[in-house]
Structures are given as C-alpha cells and as structure tokens.
Amino acid sequence: MKKVILGLVFFISTIPFVQAQTIRIDFERYGGKEFIYLFDKGDKKDTIATGTLDAKGKTALELPKEKKGYAGMSHLLVRDGGTADFIVNKENLTIYSTEEQFTPESIKFKDSPENEFLNERLKTNNALLGKVIMLEYAFSIYKKEDAFYPALEKEKEIINEQLRIKKSNKDQSKLYAAKVTDIYDFLLGAGGSVNQPLEEKAKEANLFVKEKLDIEALYTSGYWAPVIDSWMQLQQNIIKDDKILLEDTKQILSRIKDGNVYAAFAEKIILLYTKMGKDDLVNSLTAYVSKSDLLVKPDKNLRTVLSGPSIGAAAPALQISKGKKWINKKTVLFFYESGCNNCENEIHQLIGNYQIIKEKGYEVISVAADITNEAGEHSHDFPWAEQLCDYKGFAGPNFQNYGIIGTPMFFVIDNKGKITGRFARLVDTGILSNAHTMTKQE
Numbered sequence: 001m002k003k004v005i006l007g008l009v010f011f012i013s014t015i016p017f018v019q020a021q022t023i024r025i026d027f028e029r030y031g032g033k034e035f036i037y038l039f040d041k042g043d044k045k046d047t048i049a050t051g052t053l054d055a056k057g058k059t060a061l062e063l064p065k066e067k068k069g070y071a072g073m074s075h076l077l078v079r080d081g082g083t084a085d086f087i088v089n090k091e092n093l094t095i096y097s098t099e100e101q102f103t104p105e106s107i108k109f110k111d112s113p114e115n116e117f118l119n120e121r122l123k124t125n126n127a128l129l130g131k132v133i134m135l136e137y138a139f140s141i142y143k144k145e146d147a148f149y150p151a152l153e154k155e156k157e158i159i160n161e162q163l164r165i166k167k168s169n170k171d172q173s174k175l176y177a178a179k180v181t182d183i184y185d186f187l188l189g190a191g192g193s194v195n196q197p198l199e200e201k202a203k204e205a206n207l208f209v210k211e212k213l214d215i216e217a218l219y220t221s222g223y224w225a226p227v228i229d230s231w232m233q234l235q236q237n238i239i240k241d242d243k244i245l246l247e248d249t250k251q252i253l254s255r256i257k258d259g260n261v262y263a264a265f266a267e268k269i270i271l272l273y274t275k276m277g278k279d280d281l282v283n284s285l286t287a288y289v290s291k292s293d294l295l296v297k298p299d300k301n302l303r304t305v306l307s308g309p310s311i312g313a314a315a316p317a318l319q320i321s322k323g324k325k326w327i328n329k330k331t332v333l334f335f336y337e338s339g340c341n342n343c344e345n346e347i348h349q350l351i352g353n354y355q356i357i358k359e360k361g362y363e364v365i366s367v368a369a370d371i372t373n374e375a376g377e378h379s380h381d382f383p384w385a386e387q388l389c390d391y392k393g394f395a396g397p398n399f400q401n402y403g404i405i406g407t408p409m410f411f412v413i414d415n416k417g418k419i420t421g422r423f424a425r426l427v428d429t430g431i432l433s434n435a436h437t438m439t440k441q442e
C-alpha cells in the first residue's frame with residue numbers, strides 16, 4: 001500500500017501545474033490611477049482588463065485563460081500618464097518605471113527577454129539606419145574624384161556588413177520581438193545595403209511580405225493597417241502589375257493558418273482593391289477566398305462582399321419607398337457617399353455626361369450612403385429621376401444586397417436585368433466610349 005501511495009504522489013508531482021500568466025505593474029508615480037489594458041487584433045483593440053493601480057502604483061494582471069496563447073503587442077493606458085507598449089508572449093513579467101513620463105528609456109522590464117530584445121534591437125537598428133541615411137547623403141554630394149570618396153567606400157563596406165549581420169541575427173531568433181523588428185524595418189523602408197536602387201529595394205520588400213512576413217504576428221503587432229497599406233502602395237507605385245498583385249495576395253493568404261487572420265486579411269485587401277477600382281481583382285479574390293476552409297467566420301464587410309451579385313447574375317431588386325423595384329432595362333446603377341472625394345469626382349462625371357448616357361439608352365439610378373439629408377456643400381441637382389437614400393448608410397439593404405463596402409461603385413445592367421459589369425469609375429464602364437469626359441476644372 002505504501003508503494004502505491006508513493007507511486008501516486010510521484011505521478012501527481014509529474015503532472016505540469018498550469019499557472020496563470022501574470023503581468024506585474026509598478027508605476028510608483030501613478031498611485032490610485034485608473035488604467036486600461038489592451039491587446040491588438042488587426043484593425044481592432046481587445047480590452048483585456050480595466051482597473052485602478054493601488055496607492056503605490058502597483059497591480060498584478062492575471063490574463064484570462066482564453067488569452068494565454070496570445071503573442072503580440074499590448075498597450076497599458078494609465079490616466080494622466082501615458083501609454084506603455086510592450087510584448088506579451090508567455091512570460092510572467094514585471095513592467096515598472098520611476099519616472100513621470102512614459103518613454104522607451106523610462107520603462108523597464110524584469111523577466112522579459114522579449115521586451116529586452118525589442119528595446120535593444122530598436123536602439124541599435126535606429127542607430128544603424130541613421131548611419132545609412134548619412135552615408136547615402138554623403139554619396140549624393142561627393143564625387144568619385146574627391147579625396148574623401150575612398151573613405152566613404154570603406155565605410156559603405158563596414159555598414160553593409162553590419163546590415164548583413166543584423167539580418168542574420170534576426171533570422172536566427174525565435175522571439176516574437178524579432179518579427180516586430182522585421183515589421184519596423186519594412187515600414188522604415190530599410191534596405192539590405194547602402195545606396196540600394198529603389199527597384200531592388202522594392203523587390204526585396206515585396207519578397208519579404210509575400211514570403212517571409214508572419215501575418216499572424218502582424219495581426220497582433222499594432223501595425224496591421226500601416227504594413228498592408230504600405231505594401232499596397234509599393235505594388236501600385238513601383239511594381240504596377242495587377243496580375244502580380246493578385247498572385248502575391250494569394251500567396252500571402254496561402255501561408256495563413258488562422259481563420260480569423262485569414263478573414264481579416266482578405267477583407268482588408270478586398271476593401272483596398274475596391275477603393276482602387278480594381279473590380280477584376282475583387283471578383284477574382286472573392287472567388288478564391290470563398291473556397292477556403294479557413295473562412296469559417298468572415299467579418300461583416302467580407303460577408304457583404306461574398307454575398308454580393310457576380311457579373312452575369314440578375315441584378316437584385318432595389319428597395320424603394322413603395323416596396324421593391326426590379327431593373328429590367330439598360331441601367332447605370334451608381335452607389336456613392338456625399339463628401340467622398342472620389343465619389344464627388346464621379347458625380348461630376350455622371351452629371352456632365354448624362355446626356356450621352358441617355359442617348360445610349362441607359363437609365364441612371366443613384367443610391368446614396370448618406371445617413372442624414374444634410375449634404376451641405378456636397379448637395380447636387382441630379383438630372384435623373386431615381387435618387388435613392390434610406391439614411392442607413394452602408395448598412396442599408398441596397399448596399400448589402402449589392403455587396404458594397406466602398407464607394408463610388410457603378411453597376412452596368414442590360415435590358416434583361418443582368419449585371420454586365422462593376423466599376424469604380426464611369427469612364428471604365430465603356431459607355432462613354434470616345435466621348436469627352438469632364439474634369440472638375442471645366
């Protein structure tokens with residue numbers, strides 16, 4: 001019996017004891033102050049805890065069980081103080097400060113290799129980037145025949161070697177902080193060498209995003225929108241190839257394993273495609289993501305796009321004050337929002353070319369996303385009869401039924417009520433053909 005009991009004790013002692021993850025806070029200058037603690041989730045913030053620091057400015061936060069696996073940036077907002085941004089990744093850490101102002105220098109950590117790594121790397125990376133900028137400026141003002149030029153070349157070799165070592169060290173690190181420094185470098189436009197040509201730097205940056213960037217890590221980094229927006233600008237302004245953009249987007253999606261991250265990335269990209277008027281890409285990407293097993297809980301905007309009509313489908317009935325209106329004649333259906341710059345330009349085009357559109361046999365119907373009837377300086381006298389607005393914005397049934405998450409948007413419908421095209425600009429519909437299109441200056 002004694003052996004059995006001893007064996008049972010040994011067995012129990014070998015079972016790992018699951019401790020709650022705890023973050024200890026010690027801000028002695030902020031005793032009695034309220035705080036909010038947040039995690040990042042794409043474009044959103046997730047409130048983890050709220051409370052009040054004790055009289056000595058201390059508290060201990062025990063993370064909820066469902067948040068234990070979180071790896072990412074977090075934000076502690078203290079009333080009358082500031083915001084402390086730091087990494088959480090399975091560490092029972094202490095964050096403390098004796099200063100009144102929250103700065104990277106004044107905030108310290110205990111038992112947190114993640115945050116120590118991040119702070120040290122950001123410091124050295126910023127110093128190195130400063131040297132790169134100064135050296136590139138020096139190369140722009142000195143010529144090869146100048147006596148100082150050989151010294152610049154020597155310094156260039158040294159800096160390039162430091163850049164190589166920095167990249168190697170990051171690649172070897174398994175810390176979440178290493179992924180954050182990668183994100184910072186991308187946003188800063190840090191290249192792999194001094195005086196790297198713009199096209200080469202862009203190619204390197206694009207390769208990083210589509211092949212190496214950890215999208216799940218980006219989702220919790222606090223830099224979700226800046227990175228995706230910057231990548232899209234890189235594609236638009238330097239690479240300039242929609243076929244490459246679509247294939248690169250699919251490659252990024254293929255690397256995502258988390259369903260929530262997959263849905264958030266797809267929605268973000270589709271919204272950007274829509275704003276840029278890339279309707280072919282919207283249709284192609286929508287068809288692609290709709291087949292994914294990861295798309296279990298798409299967000300509201302993505303559900304709207306996925307449920308919208310496809311090219312060749314029957315145009316959904318419009319909700320009007322008297323009920324429903326089915327479209328069974330050639331129609332240009334225009335969705336817009338008053339005050340939106342692109343919308344205002346397309347309104348100008350539509351009004352200016354209305355006679356041409358009529359002569360080609362098209363009726364015009366406009367649907368506004370306005371939520372009040374006070375358009376102010378953006379009010380217009382439309383020459384067409386059908387002007388719809390239910391003051392429900394993008395949540396209105398017409399916007400939902402047509403899958404609209406961004407404006408302006410045109411649908412061209414034939415005399416059988418079939419959708420023949422979806423466009424962000426009137427000129428792209430082809431209706432005007434070679435007709436003159438107006439500009440705001442006219």
